[in-house]
Amino acid sequence: MCWKDLRVILTTMDSVAATTAGDFTDCPGYRISDRDTMADHPIHGRWKLDGIVAGLRDAREAWRQRRHRGRYEGEREFPSPERVRNAMELLRGALFPLRLGPSDLHREGEDFYVGHALESAFNSLAEEAELELLSCAKDPGRRDSPEALRTDARRRIGQFAGTVPQLRVLLDTDVEAAYRGDPAARSVDEVLLCYPGVHALIHHRIAHELYKFDLPLLARIIAELAHSDTGIDIHPGATIGRSFFIDHGTGVVIGETALLGDNVRIFQAVTLGAKSFELDADGTIVKGQPLHPLVEDNVVIYADATILGRITIGKGSIVGGNVWWTRSVPPGSRITQARSRHAAASE
Secondary structure (H helix, E strand, O other), rough: OHHHHHHHHHHHHHHHHHHHHHOOOOHHHHHOOOOOOOOHOHHHHHHHHHHHHHHHHHHHHHHHHOOOOOOOOOOOOOOHHHHHHHHHHHHHHHHHHHHOOOOOOOHHHHHHHHHHHHHHHHHHHHHHHHHHHHHHOOOOOOOOHHHHHHHHHHHHHHHHOOOOOHHHHHHHHHHHHHHHHOOOHHHHHHHHHHHHHHHHHHHHHHHHHHHHHHOOHHHHHHHHHHHHHHEEEOOOOOOOOOOEOOOOOOOEEOOOEEEOOOOOOOOOOOOOEEOOOOOOOOEEOOOOOOOOOOOOOOOOEOOOOOEOOOOOOOOOOEEEOOOEOOOOOOOOEEEOOHHHHHHHHOO
C-alpha cells in the first residue's frame, strides 16, 4: 500500500468520524485539502495534532540538517525490512523447497517453484539494493546517476545470485553438524524445521554474501530479522566456516570481525565480542578495526562463556560454561572457570 492509498483510507475514516460526531453534514464528499487547517479537522482538532505534527516536522528537519541530508524526491528512501523479509522467505523456500517452501509443493514441481521464487527474490533484493546505493549517493561529493546505481545494484545481486548453490551446500553441512551434535535430534529434517540456530545461519550465510558485495545495510536488515526471530545476534561481517552448530542459541552474540573455523560448536548465551574500542582525537569510535576473536577448527564453547578481544582460541580447545576470557590460548586448551579467575587475578 502506498502513502496515497493510506491518505484516502484515513480521509474516509475521518469522514465517518465526523458524521458520527455531527461536525459535518456533507461528509461523504469531504476531503482534506491544502486550504483546510488541522485545527478545523475533527480528528486533528480533538487531539491538537497540529502542534504535535509541526513539532515532529521540526525535529526531522533539524536532524536532516545535522546529517547534511538534502531533500529526497520519491516515495521511499531506504530498503524496506518488510520487503526484505518477504525476499528471505522466498530464498529459504528456494534453498529447501520441500521443507521450507509451500505446503502444497510436490517434488515434480520443485524446479518450477525454485525458479519462480528466485526470480521474485532477486528482483526484490535488487530494488532494495538500489535504495541502499541511492541513500549512500546522497552523501556530499557523490555524483552517481540513478541509472548507474540501478545497474550497479543489479550487478551486485547478480553476483550474489551466483553463490546460492554453494550456500545450499554450505548450509547442508550446518544442518548435518546440528544433527550429529545434538542427541535429542531425531532427523536432519527436524533440525532444519525446528532449530533456531539453523534459521539464524540461513540468514547469516545469505547476509554475509551480500556484505561481501558491499551491501552492508541490506545484509544487516537480514541479520536483524533473524535476531528478532531467534535471539541469535550474528553480525553479517562475521566469517564462519563449515559445519557450524549453535545449540539452543538464545542470547548468542558474534561480532563483525569474528573469524570461526570449521566444526565449531557453541551453546546459548555465548558472546564473541570486543574487549575495547579505539577512539579518535574527537572521542569517536574508530570503525572497521579487527576487534573480535579468532576461533580455530573443532572448538567447543559452552553456555554463557564470554570471549572478548582480538585473541585466538586454538584448534580443538574447549571453553567451559560461564567463563570470561580475554587471552589467546594454544591448540587443545581447556579453559575452565577456575583458570579464568586465575587469569583475571594475574592481570
